[in-house]
Amino acid sequence: MRLVPFAETRRAKMAGLLVPLVIAWLAAQPLRAQVTVDVAKITCDQYLTFSVTDPRNIAIWLSGYYHGRKGSTLVEPEEFKENVEKLKTACFDKANAGLPVMQVIEKHFGYGK
Numbered sequence: 001m002r003l004v005p006f007a008e009t010r011r012a013k014m015a016g017l018l019v020p021l022v023i024a025w026l027a028a029q030p031l032r033a034q035v036t037v038d039v040a041k042i043t044c045d046q047y048l049t050f051s052v053t054d055p056r057n058i059a060i061w062l063s064g065y066y067h068g069r070k071g072s073t074l075v076e077p078e079e080f081k082e083n084v085e086k087l088k089t090a091c092f093d094k095a096n097a098g099l100p101v102m103q104v105i106e107k108h109f110g111y112g113k
Helices: 006-028 044-048 055-070 077-092 101-109
Strands: none
Touching (some): 044 101, 055 101
């Protein structure tokens, strides 16, 4: 009969407990679901306060949207930066806080529907 050192039996017991705990922990982790956002409903207040996402992400999407409407595939980085600043300024205006960002863009930048 072979005597098993205490350390080996303790390690085996810990491994026997640890594996199911790790599996249970992994199974309990929430799955990351995709979120759909209706950009037309994002207000200036939400845009400025990062409520939906980083405003840069929204600005990039909006730039692509309006360039696509014009049929343009060109982006001028300096003009983009200037337009983002103009949008921020327009959104800081209390009168625009509750308005959708796209409505503010159409009003201040002359993009009609």
